[in-house]
Amino acid sequence: MSTASLAGRWAGGRQFRPVVLNVVSIVAFLVVWHFASALVNSPFFPPPYKIVQAFVNLAQHGDTMGNSLWAHCWASLYRVLVGFAAGVVLGVPLGLLMGLMPGFYAATRSIVEPFRFIPPIAWIPLAIIFFSGLPRFAFLIFIGSFFPVFTSTLVGVSRVEQIHRKVAVVYGASRFYVLTHIVLPTVLPDIMGGMRVALGAAWLTIVAAELSGGTSIGLGRMMVNYAELLQISEIVVGMVLIGALGFAMNEILLSIERRLFRWRWQVTL
Amino acid sequence: MRAEITHRYGDLLVHDGLRLAIRENEFLCICGPSGCGKTTLLDIFAGIVKPSAGEVLIDGEQADPKRHNISFVFQEASTLPWLDVRANIGTGLRIKKRPKAEIGRKVDDIIGVVGLRGFESYYPHQLSGGMKQRVSIARAFATDADLVLMDEPFVSLDQPTREKMQREVLSIWEHRRRTIVFVTHNLEEAVFLGDRVIMLSTKPARIVADIPVDLPRPRNPVSADFTALRARCANLLQEMHADDASQESASKHEA
Ligand SMILES: Nc1ncnc2c1ncn2[C@@H]1O[C@H](COP(=O)(O)OP(=O)(O)OP(=O)(O)O)[C@@H](O)[C@H]1O
Numbered sequence: 001m002s003t004a005s006l007a008g009r010w011a012g013g014r015q016f017r018p019v020v021l022n023v024v025s026i027v028a029f030l031v032v033w034h035f036a037s038a039l040v041n042s043p044f045f046p047p048p049y050k051i052v053q054a055f056v057n058l059a060q061h062g063d064t065m066g067n068s069l070w071a072h073c074w075a076s077l078y079r080v081l082v083g084f085a086a087g088v089v090l091g092v093p094l095g096l097l098m099g100l101m102p103g104f105y106a107a108t109r110s111i112v113e114p115f116r117f118i119p120p121i122a123w124i125p126l127a128i129i130f131f132s133g134l135p136r137f138a139f140l141i142f143i144g145s146f147f148p149v150f151t152s153t154l155v156g157v158s159r160v161e162q163i164h165r166k167v168a169v170v171y172g173a174s175r176f177y178v179l180t181h182i183v184l185p186t187v188l189p190d191i192m193g194g195m196r197v198a199l200g201a202a203w204l205t206i207v208a209a210e211l212s213g214g215t216s217i218g219l220g221r222m223m224v225n226y227a228e229l230l231q232i233s234e235i236v237v238g239m240v241l242i243g244a245l246g247f248a249m250n251e252i253l254l255s256i257e258r259r260l261f262r263w264r265w266q267v268t269l
Numbered sequence: 270m271r272a273e274i275t276h277r278y279g280d281l282l283v284h285d286g287l288r289l290a291i292r293e294n295e296f297l298c299i300c301g302p303s304g305c306g307k308t309t310l311l312d313i314f315a316g317i318v319k320p321s322a323g324e325v326l327i328d329g330e331q332a333d334p335k336r337h338n339i340s341f342v343f344q345e346a347s348t349l350p351w352l353d354v355r356a357n358i359g360t361g362l363r364i365k366k367r368p369k370a371e372i373g374r375k376v377d378d379i380i381g382v383v384g385l386r387g388f389e390s391y392y393p394h395q396l397s398g399g400m401k402q403r404v405s406i407a408r409a410f411a412t413d414a415d416l417v418l419m420d421e422p423f424v425s426l427d428q429p430t431r432e433k434m435q436r437e438v439l440s441i442w443e444h445r446r447r448t449i450v451f452v453t454h455n456l457e458e459a460v461f462l463g464d465r466v467i468m469l470s471t472k473p474a475r476i477v478a479d480i481p482v483d484l485p486r487p488r489n490p491v492s493a494d495f496t497a498l499r500a501r502c503a504n505l506l507q508e509m510h511a512d513d514a515s516q517e518s519a520s521k522h523e524a
């Protein structure tokens with residue numbers, strides 16, 4: 001979904017139509033799914049109501065090992081939040097630092113940039129050797145979310161206009177004031193954009209990391225367990241929950257953005 | 270304030286030993302051809318650009334925005350897009366850490382002066398170009414600076430608004446004297462506002478004319494004295510252009 005249509009959905013009086021349209025889209029999607037499933041008529045292609053049944057069952061009784069569905073959700077969510085937070089907490093200051101000191105960036109470019117192309121999944125073998133438990137997952141998610149945040153912060157700093165610095169400096173602003181009151185407001189939209197990209201990378205990474213083992217809990221783990229039992233519906237429940245959690249977090253970030261960037265969003269509405 | 274400035278951008282010599290003394294509380298207007306280095310000169314006066322050589326002394330001290338109370342109306346759009354009109358105008362006061370109540374009062378007063386009442390909570394992208402410029406002007410006068418640098422501040426305003434702003438600036442200045450350095454291409458404006466009008470040559474900028482304006486205020490732009498002085502300035506400007514042209518053709522002949 002594009003940001004423009006999301007923005008429209010939030011726009012006060014015009015909220016209604018996009019919500020209705022989205023409900024219609026979802027219903028249409030489910031109907032098509034249902035009939036496609038009926039047509040194929042195979043246990044490997046369950047219809048939507050089977051997914052709902054599986055969900056209700058999991059929610060009421062937990063999985064085959066007695067772990068509740070919420071424990072799975074929370075385990076994954078918690079890992080994502082810790083790793084994501086670490087990525088933001090390190091990505092923003094480092095991006096600012098390198099953006100403000102182009103010499104530093106230029107000098108370290110050939111170290112920093114190649115790291116960007118090593119996907120977080122490629123770190124899994126090392127992470128398995130060096131870490132276990134939460135640190136392993138948090139580390140991998142950190143790797144996945146650091147670079148989107150870092151890179152967009154770095155790019156954002158170059159967007160700071162000289163004239164805006166001058167405005168602050170001419171009234172006697174310190175370097176720190178320029179950083180917090182001129183650079184940061186300019187870069188913040190880029191940081192938030194980077195955070196939303198990072199969020200996608202974080203969920204991608206958590207599932208891959210959980211699939212690779214080392215835990216008995218987490219949505220990715222739950223899905224592998226049911227894959228071994230060839231129970232498609234439960235796997236799909238896991239997929240839907242990942243999608244829903246990611247979507248919810250994205251919406252939260254978007255609404256923060258909207259509140260923060262009234263000066264910008266009003267342009268697009 | 271006294272300045273002696275040599276400044277280059279790379280190989281480009283903009284000022285070559287330009288000397289200028291400005292009296293305290295003087296209203297000085299500067300005219301000169303586009304690209305001759307007026308904006309650069311103001312940047313150097315403000316201490317936000319360091320000259321390649323020479324210095325700017327305010328009360329015997331090196332010009333420094335942290336020490337001196339300076340404000341600047343920039344030639345280009347300079348409102349901060351993430352702040353509304355009220356916050357934009359208060360920028361200088363907040364940097365100078367003035368008490369909240371004082372900021373509120375001063376911002377409120379100046380908003381009325383520049384005619385932006387009712388637009389306090391608008392963001393820059395919701396304003397017209399001229400309104401944004403008035404926000405910058407308000408920001409510059411909210412701080413009660415001792416040195417106000419104004420770089421073609423009224424170009425984006427219509428004639429009546431421009432005249433109103435000229436009167437407002439004059440009345441602010443007469444109410445509490447301060448040094449104003451005002452760059453304009455408009456000779457009438459220069460003669461109307463200034464205690465003195467300085468004309469700069471093309472790069473490297475020299476002072477080609479330094480004309481005191483001794484007309485009593487409030488000045489009448491249609492009075493004989495006013496039009497005579499204005500004509501004198503216009504003639505000087507024309508001579509300068511003629512000089513440039515003849516120099517140019519001479520150098521072409523040589524080549
Ligand atoms: N940051 C810079 N880097 C390099 N050259 C510059 C820079 N700023 C200005 N110049 C050059 O210095 C010269 C003077 O520029 P300046 O902006 O001071 O002119 P100006 O007199 O204000 O012109 P205008 O009336 O068009 O505003 C120009 O030739 C310009 O190209």
Ligand SMILES: [Mg+2]
Nearest residue numbers: 307308344420
């Ligand atoms: Mg200029």
